[in-house]
Each structure stands twice: as structure tokens, then as C-alpha cells.
Amino acid sequence: MAMSSTDVVVIRGGQVVSTSGATAADVIVEGERIAAVVAPGSAASTAAAEGARVVDADGCYVVPGGVDVHVHLQLPMSPEATSSDTFATGTTAAAWGGTTTVIDFAGQMKGMHVRDAVEQRLAEAEGQCAIDYGLHLSMGGVDEAALKEMGTLVDEGITSFKFFMAYPGVYYSDDGQLLQAFQRCADLGSMAMIHAENGIAIDVLRDQAASRGDTGSVWHGRTRPSRLEGEAVHRAAALAEVAGAPLYIVHLSSSDALEQVTWARQRGLNVFAETCPQYLYLSIDEHLDQPGLDGLRHICSPPLRPSTTHDTLWQGLRRDELAVVSTDHCPFCDTEKLLGTDDFRVAPNGLG
Numbered sequence: 001m002a003m004s005s006t007d008v009v010v011i012r013g014g015q016v017v018s019t020s021g022a023t024a025a026d027v028i029v030e031g032e033r034i035a036a037v038v039a040p041g042s043a044a045s046t047a048a049a050e051g052a053r054v055v056d057a058d059g060c061y062v063v064p065g066g067v068d069v070h071v072h073l074q075l076p077m078s079p080e081a082t083s084s085d086t087f088a089t090g091t092t093a094a095a096w097g098g099t100t101t102v103i104d105f106a107g108q109m110k111g112m113h114v115r116d117a118v119e120q121r122l123a124e125a126e127g128q129c130a131i132d133y134g135l136h137l138s139m140g141g142v143d144e145a146a147l148k149e150m151g152t153l154v155d156e157g158i159t160s161f162k163f164f165m166a167y168p169g170v171y172y173s174d175d176g177q178l179l180q181a182f183q184r185c186a187d188l189g190s191m192a193m194i195h196a197e198n199g200i201a202i203d204v205l206r207d208q209a210a211s212r213g214d215t216g217s218v219w220h221g222r223t224r225p226s227r228l229e230g231e232a233v234h235r236a237a238a239l240a241e242v243a244g245a246p247l248y249i250v251h252l253s254s255s256d257a258l259e260q261v262t263w264a265r266q267r268g269l270n271v272f273a274e275t276c277p278q279y280l281y282l283s284i285d286e287h288l289d290q291p292g293l294d295g296l297r298h299i300c301s302p303p304l305r306p307s308t309t310h311d312t313l314w315q316g317l318r319r320d321e322l323a324v325v326s327t328d329h330c331p332f333c334d335t336e337k338l339l340g341t342d343d344f345r346v347a348p349n350g351l352g
């Protein structure tokens, strides 16, 4: 079917950025697809502009739409705290920043049907999003029914499944459950994602800190040592190797964890990882270790690390051991952050 000229947009005069650099070019968009990138002011550009919407990009860079593969819009963390960006506000903000696709999560917890979790999340997003969106499935209750349902989801387009080594009693999977889930991912050709922190050990440290009266926000970080992130990455990589599944480490925050990704990749495993801006720019000493609201505002999981980690993570990006930068966008307002005033354990910390 011929495209009517009203469906055509021509972006003229800009510097078009691609993997090979920036060059002066005009971009012809038909419908929702880039039809051609042509020489600026060329005959093809002039012909396409006839009756089309023309965007003057003179003096501007023209960049591909960003894809943020890890966001949590309107995520209820507790009865008192739901992440503050809705599907409408979050995706509108994303569009303003040049991000044209986000991937959120449907969350299945123990005792919940996977299907219900997905239907609920799709209903929340329906008609609300300003940009393209997709869903991963967070699976907190790995059982026979959930493992079976994964096959249906893959057919429907949900092809990545996130599991948790943290948050016992909420999303946590033990090693046996992880192995079964990874085996299922291998069978389906789908991707296993992992929140790699040893939650069983972390819970002990958190409770010990609280019973000593160490309840300030910095203890959120001190009770989640990077060694327990590295240990979890190593263990997850071993389980994925046994299952023959690819493994994607979400929100990698520390040198310890990166070392284990490097180890796995050198071993030839299909293990790759993302990091997030907070781990590249913020630190436990400068940001989390502050009194009151200032500290509480910097609670996230995994926690901020020492600033010496920044260089290591940037090097990881250069070497492709870190393959992706996502945001793990999961914002809360001060009212919710202040819930953690007397005990960091109560602050919404982003389930990760």
C-alpha cells in the first residue's frame, strides 16, 4: 500500500549519529519506520519532503531513539509506597529525553498465577504510554505451573524472565528453583535475568545492624556488601552454565560482581550484564552516608558503592563486559522515602 505523504516525516540538516560516528544526512521516516538516510539536500530528500512534515534539525544531532530495558513504573513496593511515575508520566518523560522504548516488569509473587500478573500489568499500561513498551516477567514463585506458563508467554512476546537471589519471602528463589527456571529458559530459547545479591546472608546483616541500633540510611549499603553481589553472580553463572541458559545480570553495581562476569565470559559462557547511571556517578560515601532525607533519597538496591568503583565500571563498559546501561527507574517522593527515617529497612529501596 502506498504511503500517503502525511505519514512521512523528513528530518533535515542534522548530524545523524550512528555506531560509526556522526555525519550530515537527512532522515526519511515513513509511518513508524526509518525508510532512508540520504545525503543532505539530495534529490531523494527533496522529493520525500514534498507534502511531508519537515523537521529542521540544523545545528542538532539526530540520534536513534533510546531503549531503556529496565524500568519500574507505578510499582507498588508496599501498601504505603508505589513508585511515583505512572505509565503516562514516565513514558512522557522518557520521550522528552529521547527514549522511545521502555521495558517494565510484570511481577508474579509466590502463590500468584503468572497469567494474572501479566494481565494486570498490561491493563495498567493499556492506553497510557507515550512510547513503545514491553514487559519482562519477574517470577517470585517458581513452581510447576509458573514454569509451564513461561512457554505461553514466550509465544505472546514476553521472552525474558527475571529471578531473584535477594528478598527472601517476597521474590527469592533458592538454587534449585533457579536451576529449574534456567533449564526452562534454555528449552524455550528465552533469556534468564538475575538480581544477583545473596539475600539470605544480607537479611542476617540487616537484622544485626538494626538490633545494634545502626538504622541510618548508610547501613542499607553496609549490610549489602559487594562480596555478596559477586558471590551471587558467580553462583548464578554456574547454575546457568549447568542449565545451558544465557544469563543477563541486572543492575550490576560493584567491582566484585564485574570480576565474576569477566570470569564467566572468559570461560566462554553467555553471561552479560547491565549497569545503571547511579552506579557510574554516585557513591555510598558522598550520597548514601548523609543524615535524614538526603541519605534516604539515595537508597537503591544493590546499594551505591565507593567512588573508586566508577572507573572499574566505565572500563567494563569499554570492554563490553557491561553490555547495557539501563536506568532501573523506580522513583519515590519524599513522603515515601521518609518512611525509612527510623529504620532504613522500611524505606522503599527499589526491589531492583
Ligand SMILES: [Zn+2]
Binding pocket: 070, 071, 072, 328, 330, 351, 352
Ligand atoms: Zn529494577
